[in-house]
Amino acid sequence: MGVEIERKFLVPEGGSVPDGREFEVRQGYLVLGPEGAEARVRRQGEEYSLTVKRGAGLVRGEWETPLGAEQFADLWPATEHARIDKTRRVVPLGPHEAVVDTYRGRLAGLRTVEVEFTDPEAAAAFTPPPWFGPEVTDRPEFKNQRLAAADAPPLP
């Protein structure tokens, strides 16, 4: 099991985001469980994966395995109720990486940035750069699984 420690912020509309490598991300939720439990499949460029998460807040349990294209095709139809399409840009940020997601479709207008940390101390010590907007780490309406099932982007 990996443990995921991350903080999530909004990126204000019209704000300028530094350059970074960019790719399309398509993810769909197989099952959304209680207390943030989820199983999802993801296509990122030509890579496919299945991820299971459990727990909420700053620290979550996470298990992942790569999928083949055929396995992804078998499972994708099960996610029809909860899908997300976004463009992901990865921006180097000193020792960290800022992962900027610009959503498409019914979530168009929403842009978030996540930073992952190796331990809670590093997460607490992190100072967001000026292009980051308000923090939403603990706001349930900005969780990926809530976004996947949402009709429209949440209000900032």
Added chain:
Amino acid sequence: MGVEIERKFLVPEGGSVPDGREFEVRQGYLVLGPEGAEARVRRQGEEYSLTVKRGAGLVRGEWETPLGAEQFADLWPATEHARIDKTRRVVPLGPHEAVVDTYRGRLAGLRTVEVEFTDPEAAAAFTPPPWFGPEVTDRPEFKNQRLAAADAPPLP
């Protein structure tokens, strides 16, 4: 998507079950969601699979894909909270198959039999043979996902 139409019965303790091919089944639930939604991995002999189900009662949506041994090993630790070990015997039953599960571990003493049908009419027309016990198709305490999280076998 496949649609699963099945009926489930108890097999009384001490009852004699006809012969059939037998193998060990190990399954664990990745996520248990509301209204019977589930994602689970299964090892059956040397075959591994991932299954997603949604919906309750006689008819459920079901999606499945085969897994490799390494993928199974990546995901199995995520199921620690909800696992089932059982011996499965498949007994030919005219045009159908009776799938008899004898549970081990904390569910020892429980034995169930399931029959799958191609349509609701066939399910309704099915007459259980004398070695079948009471039907539990609609009893939530005998659902696989409830059994996986149970401390002990449910009362008949």
